[in-house]
Amino acid sequence: MEQVSNFVSIIIERLKAHYPVVNTQLDHTNPFELLIATILSAQCTDNQVNKVTTVLFARYPDPDALAGANLDDIKKIIFSTGFYNNKAKNIKACANKIQKEFNGKVPRGINALTSLPGVGRKTANVVRSVCFNIPTIVVDTHVLRVSRRLGLTRATDSVKVEFELMDILPKTVWNDIGLQFIYFGRQICHARKPACNRCFFNDLCPFALTALPDA
DNA sequence: ATCCCGAGGG
DNA sequence: CCCTCTGGAT
Numbered sequence: 429m430e431q432v433s434n435f436v437s438i439i440i441e442r443l444k445a446h447y448p449v450v451n452t453q454l455d456h457t458n459p460f461e462l463l464i465a466t467i468l469s470a471q472c473t474d475n476q477v478n479k480v481t482t483v484l485f486a487r488y489p490d491p492d493a494l495a496g497a498n499l500d501d502i503k504k505i506i507f508s509t510g511f512y513n514n515k516a517k518n519i520k521a522c523a524n525k526i527q528k529e530f531n532g533k534v535p536r537g538i539n540a541l542t543s544l545p546g547v548g549r550k551t552a553n554v555v556r557s558v559c560f561n562i563p564t565i566v567v568d569t570h571v572l573r574v575s576r577r578l579g580l581t582r583a584t585d586s587v588k589v590e591f592e593l594m595d596i597l598p599k600t601v602w603n604d605i606g607l608q609f610i611y612f613g614r615q616i617c618h619a620r621k622p623a624c625n626r627c628f629f630n631d632l633c634p635f636a637l638t639a640l641p642d643a
Numbered sequence: 644a645t646c647c648c649g650a651g652g653g
Numbered sequence: 654c655c656c657t658c659t660g661g662a663t
Contacts, residue, residue, distance in 0.1 A: 476660085510658080609654090
């Protein structure tokens with residue numbers, strides 16, 4: 429990061445004004461629980477994930493227990509989150525690997541985390557950011573879309589977007605900006621029909637300025 | 644219909 | 654690179 433541009437600082441200020449406090453909506457009490465909850469959150473609402481993790485963690489509270497769980501029982505518990513075959517297989521194998529190769533503790537390193545079954549870069553970054561407080565920009569579909577619309581990046585690859593954002597945003601905002609963009613993306617900057625008319629960026633957003641009125 | 648904090652396989 | 658995996662809420 430060389431120098432924060434005026435445009436970028438306005439974006440940071442307005443996000444902070446509208447979303448002063450951001451937290452993950454995924455219930456968890458430790459890194460292991462957040463890791464599993466984040467794997468389950470693919471194409472699923474946080475609320476739905478919380479319903480199943482309540483049951484899942486009561487029965488399988490740690491990597492050791494989950495690694496030894498019956499696969500069909502896991503499937504039954506997590507069914508309503510969707511993709512339940514893949515997710516069940518992944519979280520069991522993930523717990524097993526944590527148990528065997530990482531001494532029962534969720535690793536911090538990006539490479540170690542993404543080596544776990546079902547854990548890609550986004551999930552790894554969520555855990556690094558939220559649990560270990562490592563400055564990280566989590567790039568999910570919302571962050572990707574919003575960043576492109578605001579003109580912060582032109583990249584289409586989420587890893588490229590992550591690095592470009594790290595280049596223009598001060599490290600102090602990295603851990604919040606992902607969640608702020610996610611809130612913003614859910615409430616206003618929707619994928620299909622963004623609510624540009626009530627958006628607090630509509631005076632400076634390239635997308636809003638070039639989009640047809642009343643889009 | 645459309646969306647929900649993706650990842651792995653071919 | 655594109656395809657598949659999936660139920661629930663709105």
